[in-house]
Amino acid sequence: MPRYPRIRLIGPATVTAALALAFAAIGPVAAAPSQPRPVVGATIPPPPAAPVLPAVPTVARGYRAPRVPQPAAGIVGVTQRPFVGISLSDAIGMALSQNGQLAVAQANRRIAGYQIIAAKGAFNVRFQVVPSFLHSQRPPTSSFFAGQNFGAISQNTQKVSGGLQGILPNGQQYSVNLSEAKIDDNTIINTFDPYYPTNLSASFVQPILRGAGMSLAKQGLELARIGADRSTAQTLTAVSTTIAQVEDAYWDLVSGWRNVAIQEDALKQAIAQQQSNIRLAKHGVAAPISAVESSTQVHIFQENVYSALQSVAALQNSFKALLVTDPSAAIWNANLVPTSPVLSLPHVPSLQRLVMEALKNRPEMREVIDARKAADLKLAYARNQLKPRLDLALSYQSNGFAGALTNPNNDPLAVSSAQQTLAIDQLIAAVNTRLLPPNQQIPSLPLGNGPLPPPYLIGNLNQSLNNLFNGRYPTYGAALTFAIPLGNQTRKAEFEQAVEGERVAQIQEATTIQSIAIQARNALQDYRTALARLAAASQAGETSAQVLASEQRRFRNGAATTYFVLQRQVQLEQNRGLELQAQTDLNKAVVELERVSGNILTSNHVRLEDVGAGVHK
Numbered sequence: 001m002p003r004y005p006r007i008r009l010i011g012p013a014t015v016t017a018a019l020a021l022a023f024a025a026i027g028p029v030a031a032a033p034s035q036p037r038p039v040v041g042a043t044i045p046p047p048p049a050a051p052v053l054p055a056v057p058t059v060a061r062g063y064r065a066p067r068v069p070q071p072a073a074g075i076v077g078v079t080q081r082p083f084v085g086i087s088l089s090d091a092i093g094m095a096l097s098q099n100g101q102l103a104v105a106q107a108n109r110r111i112a113g114y115q116i117i118a119a120k121g122a123f124n125v126r127f128q129v130v131p132s133f134l135h136s137q138r139p140p141t142s143s144f145f146a147g148q149n150f151g152a153i154s155q156n157t158q159k160v161s162g163g164l165q166g167i168l169p170n171g172q173q174y175s176v177n178l179s180e181a182k183i184d185d186n187t188i189i190n191t192f193d194p195y196y197p198t199n200l201s202a203s204f205v206q207p208i209l210r211g212a213g214m215s216l217a218k219q220g221l222e223l224a225r226i227g228a229d230r231s232t233a234q235t236l237t238a239v240s241t242t243i244a245q246v247e248d249a250y251w252d253l254v255s256g257w258r259n260v261a262i263q264e265d266a267l268k269q270a271i272a273q274q275q276s277n278i279r280l281a282k283h284g285v286a287a288p289i290s291a292v293e294s295s296t297q298v299h300i301f302q303e304n305v306y307s308a309l310q311s312v313a314a315l316q317n318s319f320k321a322l323l324v325t326d327p328s329a330a331i332w333n334a335n336l337v338p339t340s341p342v343l344s345l346p347h348v349p350s351l352q353r354l355v356m357e358a359l360k361n362r363p364e365m366r367e368v369i370d371a372r373k374a375a376d377l378k379l380a381y382a383r384n385q386l387k388p389r390l391d392l393a394l395s396y397q398s399n400g401f402a403g404a405l406t407n408p409n410n411d412p413l414a415v416s417s418a419q420q421t422l423a424i425d426q427l428i429a430a431v432n433t434r435l436l437p438p439n440q441q442i443p444s445l446p447l448g449n450g451p452l453p454p455p456y457l458i459g460n461l462n463q464s465l466n467n468l469f470n471g472r473y474p475t476y477g478a479a480l481t482f483a484i485p486l487g488n489q490t491r492k493a494e495f496e497q498a499v500e501g502e503r504v505a506q507i508q509e510a511t512t513i514q515s516i517a518i519q520a521r522n523a524l525q526d527y528r529t530a531l532a533r534l535a536a537a538s539q540a541g542e543t544s545a546q547v548l549a550s551e552q553r554r555f556r557n558g559a560a561t562t563y564f565v566l567q568r569q570v571q572l573e574q575n576r577g578l579e580l581q582a583q584t585d586l587n588k589a590v591v592e593l594e595r596v597s598g599n600i601l602t603s604n605h606v607r608l609e610d611v612g613a614g615v616h617k
Contacts (some may be wrong), residue, residue, distance in 0.1 A: 012305060044440040073306065075313040078335045080157045088250050088340040091323060095246045096611055100325030102242055103612030112224070112231035116424040118222040122217035129162040145187060157182040171215040173205040180461060191453065192403025196464035209387040219381045223374055229410055231371035232608070234352045236363035238613055240321065240600050247591040249319040255584040256312040262580065263308045267301040273552070273569070274298050277562060290562035297566045301573075325615055343581065343590045348527060354520045354597055361598025362516060368509045375498070375505035382498035385491045388484035397475040400468025402459040405452075516596070523589070523596040530586035537579035544572040 044467040096102060134157040140146030146153060163177030180198045189365075274294035280286035320331055349357065359365055424444075432441035456467060467473070485491075548568040554560035 001197065009207075029063045067337050073309060075309060075316065075335060076317070077332065079333055081336040082335075085332040085337050085339040088247065088338070089604075091250055091319075092243055092246050094323045094331075094614075095242055096239065096606065097614035098324045098326070098329075099242055099322060099612070100236055100615060102235075103325065103615035105238040105308050106612035109228070109231045109235045112228035116221070116228055119217070119221040122220065123167060125164050125166045127162070129160065131160045133158055145189070147187065148188060151186075156183045167215060167216045167217060169217070169221070170213050171207040172231045174203065176200075176202045177223070180465065182461065192457075192464060193406045195401065195403030196459075196461045198400035198461075198464045198468045199397065200400075200468055201395070203393065205388070205396075206392045208392060209390040210385060211389070211391075212384075214381050214384045216381075219377060222377050226370050226374045226377070230261045230367055230374075233363040233366035233370060233610065235608065236601060236606075237367065239606055239608075240363060240598075241605075242597040243600050243604055244591050246319075246322050248588050249254055249315065249345075250338055250340070251316045251584050251587040251591075253312070253319050253336065254317045254587075255580055257337060258580050259577065260308040260312055262307065262576045263301065263304040266569060267298065267305055270294065270298045270301045273565060274275050274538055276556075285558070286562070293562045295568060297569065303545070304573075305354040323402065344391075344596040346590055346593060348524065348593065349597075351524055353521060354593075355517050357597045357599070358516045358520055359513065361601075363598070363601075364512055364516065368505070368512045370447075372505040372509055375502045375582065379495075379498040379502045382495040384489070386488065386495055388482065391481045393481065394480045395475075395477050395479075398468050398471050399473040400464040400466070401473070402457055402461070402463035402467060404460070405458055440548060442533070519596045523592045526585070526591055527589040530589040534582040534586050537575065540575040541572070541579045544568070544575040549570045 003497055062455075064277060065248075104576055134155075136155050136157075138153040140150055140153060140415075159179065159181035161177065164174075165175035165177075167173050178198075178200050180196065182194050182196055184194045207215075274291065274297070277291040277294045281288045281291045316336055319336065324331055375529035428444050436442070456463065456472070475603045545573060548571075550566040551565050555562065555565050591600075
């Protein structure tokens, strides 16, 4: 083994000086290009033409990267010590409670519930009461239809009316109305003053063809219920997706921290190799350039450590964004470290079994089923609206009346009639006395103002209501209404739209089933591939560690160069990174299997009422 000039090296900081001394001692050496042997009988091809390259401008003439100090290793915005451990279950619980997107999904679910209440309002009984007062004065039109002394006809009406009306789910309409009034009237021919008219009416309309069993309000209520169930399914889908994202981000963070450890371990090994090369160079056993080579590797691995820390910082930010929605939450200042162990390998079902579980459990299937129900309902309503209108209407009305008798002496017609009756009676008496025998005498006319009203019409409002509810003056009837619009283009167009909506819902259902089947295939394939990759990467990591140890022994014995040692270090680092990535992908594959099968909700004990409950209103 040749011996090299002994050079005094103080430490890693003098690597640059060692490089300069090595070049001074060895001198420039031109590497002789290797000449391939000509093959007998072969034609030597001409040298290739020089490629035509585009012109490159001079950019930032004289620019040199400035020398910057080495920054402190750490993650921006967090407390570096102590580390804060977080388990996977705690992370999922925090996300379900405080994730902003889940809070929005839960709010939409509550809105859908309020829409059901609003749709039920169409069947609420509508009640109204209208008290009123009316004063009117009209000019007299005759001596009978006039006020006292041929004055204006003055009338005061105090009235209260009220009623109930509404519709029933199957299209029926009903109404019940009651009114009562007190009327003061100064017309001189009035028999009653004041008088109390009352009225009770009821009606009921039964659709026989169009609208029978399916009203617009009923359709709205059913659509609101379907929409609420669909909103719940969408919330469950968002929960399923969020849990999968949290688990993936969790294992990415595990991978990130383990990658930092791998890079730091590689850096330590490179530093140890550098120190070994410096010692050998001091004793003249190794060339000084080997110390420079190992120093370069140290800087490369040191850059890898900073890159790994940068990756951890980005992974922590993404992970925390899934857990909370408050930018001032304390978790943003925590340096999170996952504490849960690697996921245990699940029992993997067959492809057919996995697809069946997914179609049964996935909330996406619940969404398309609800969409299909809504399309079916709209189609049924549109088909019903194509029928002609045929309605049966039933009505009943009862009228009540009572009043206070007026003084007949105030009625000029009554007074005149009484005077005429008295004069006639006087003539009859004169004839009977002077001309007729007793058995042939004419009877006199009865005195009075005419027949009196029956007693049940005399009274106040209570008597009028008594007459009303006794049904003294009823009116009732029935009617059939038949109507059909000529052409009926609007209903026909709405029916065709509903048919297309039904077709779209069927396509969406088939597409969702196919998508779930494809996801099941991919999830199983990813899982098997991740298993195979992990097995291969683990073996590659073990063998590359053995190769590095062997190369380091050969280097210490003078049988290898620094270049090969550094290459083995790089290979070991790469293989350990591949093993780490394979393990992370395997964890993600397990998560994807749970998500695809729809078991991710039950396995995490999701309570829909708690979703988004921790987000501040």
